[in-house]
Amino acid sequence: MAGASYDTRRGELTTYFDRTAVEAWSRLTSDAPVSRIRATVRAGRDAMRGTLLAWLPADMTGLRLLDAGCGTGALSVEAARRGAEVVAIDVSPTLVGLARERLPAIPGAGRIEFRVGDMLDPSLGRFDHVVAMDSLIHYRAADIVRALAVLGTRTEGSVLFTVAPRTALLTVMHAAGKFFPRGDRSPAIVPVTEGGLRRRISAEPALNGFTWAQSHRVNSGFYLSNAIALTRAARASHPRPDPEVPERNGGLEGALQPAARSLEPSFEAAAQHLRMRGMDGTGGTAA
Numbered sequence: 001m002a003g004a005s006y007d008t009r010r011g012e013l014t015t016y017f018d019r020t021a022v023e024a025w026s027r028l029t030s031d032a033p034v035s036r037i038r039a040t041v042r043a044g045r046d047a048m049r050g051t052l053l054a055w056l057p058a059d060m061t062g063l064r065l066l067d068a069g070c071g072t073g074a075l076s077v078e079a080a081r082r083g084a085e086v087v088a089i090d091v092s093p094t095l096v097g098l099a100r101e102r103l104p105a106i107p108g109a110g111r112i113e114f115r116v117g118d119m120l121d122p123s124l125g126r127f128d129h130v131v132a133m134d135s136l137i138h139y140r141a142a143d144i145v146r147a148l149a150v151l152g153t154r155t156e157g158s159v160l161f162t163v164a165p166r167t168a169l170l171t172v173m174h175a176a177g178k179f180f181p182r183g184d185r186s187p188a189i190v191p192v193t194e195g196g197l198r199r200r201i202s203a204e205p206a207l208n209g210f211t212w213a214q215s216h217r218v219n220s221g222f223y224l225s226n227a228i229a230l231t232r233a234a235r236a237s238h239p240r241p242d243p244e245v246p247e248r249n250g251g252l253e254g255a256l257q258p259a260a261r262s263l264e265p266s267f268e269a270a271a272q273h274l275r276m277r278g279m280d281g282t283g284g285t286a287a
């Protein structure tokens with residue numbers, strides 16, 4: 001079970017991605033001209049997709065991949081081109097419809113089955129790899145890890161996902177943003193610290209068979225996101241922290257990171273983080 005807060009947030013995201021932001025999202029994920037701000041988001045998202053694809057096998061013939069929160073399906077198409085049997089699922093029927101419309105001819109054995117619904121639906125079956133690109137960033141850390149646990153039990157190879165990194169200035173500005181009216185803002189992105197996330201993953205029994213294999217940050221103008229690879233392979237690039245050892249950089253719900261360690265180099269950088277929501281089409285108001 002994913003939990004009540006997961007279900008509530010999924011409902012908000014369905015409304016948002018299926019109605020409020022569907023036009024902006026459709027445009028952002030096409031070749032149509034966009035504002036300079038959104039061009040940086042598009043470039044960042046392209047780079048992130050490239051990172052996640054680079055972590056998948058070059059030949060995916062016969063492998064099952066879940067594109068969890070597929071949006072308009074760009075990653076699914078690339079995986080299918082490598083021969084993968086892709087299940088592409090999203091809670092937004094409109095975005096899945098767009099993905100179907102945009103689907104190019106896929107030469108070779110690869111294919112995509114589009115589904116509307118929850119990425120955690122057990123009827124989707126088992127997978128060799130799961131990718132959740134920017135589809136868990138609006139969920140609380142506890143819900144992210146519960147979702148990873150559910151996905152992990154159905155995955156033989158790797159679970160690749162992204163999170164919004166938490167930084168000191170982002171936290172301050174999010175707090176300040178609570179004084180602004182909500183308007184048509186998206187459901188808030190929930191930034192997480194790497195240390196806090198590692199600790200939660202280490203403490204999740206369903207993820208015991210997985211190793212935190214690698215991570216990579218993409219920072220492109222108004223887009224900021226961390227890619228993380230959990231794999232069943234034994235090799236790790238970083239040791240896992242002891243779950244009993246307090247996190248030095250501040251936990252997920254802990255105090256601000258010490259400013260000297262984590263302050264962004266410029267106000268502009270902080271504004272970029274704050275405006276990450278430009279990626280989902282609301283134009284970048286304070287959170």
Ligand SMILES: C[S@@+](CC[C@H](N)C(=O)[O-])C[C@H]1O[C@@H](n2cnc3c(N)ncnc32)[C@H](O)[C@@H]1O
Pocket residue numbers: 010013014017029068069070071072073074089090091092095117118119120132133134135136280
């Ligand atoms: C920021 S978009 C990213 C879409 C796509 N992964 C990409 O990178 O282009 C997040 C997507 O996740 C979908 N989503 C959020 N929660 C979901 C859930 N629980 N199950 C399936 N889709 C979900 C949203 O509807 C939205 O299309």
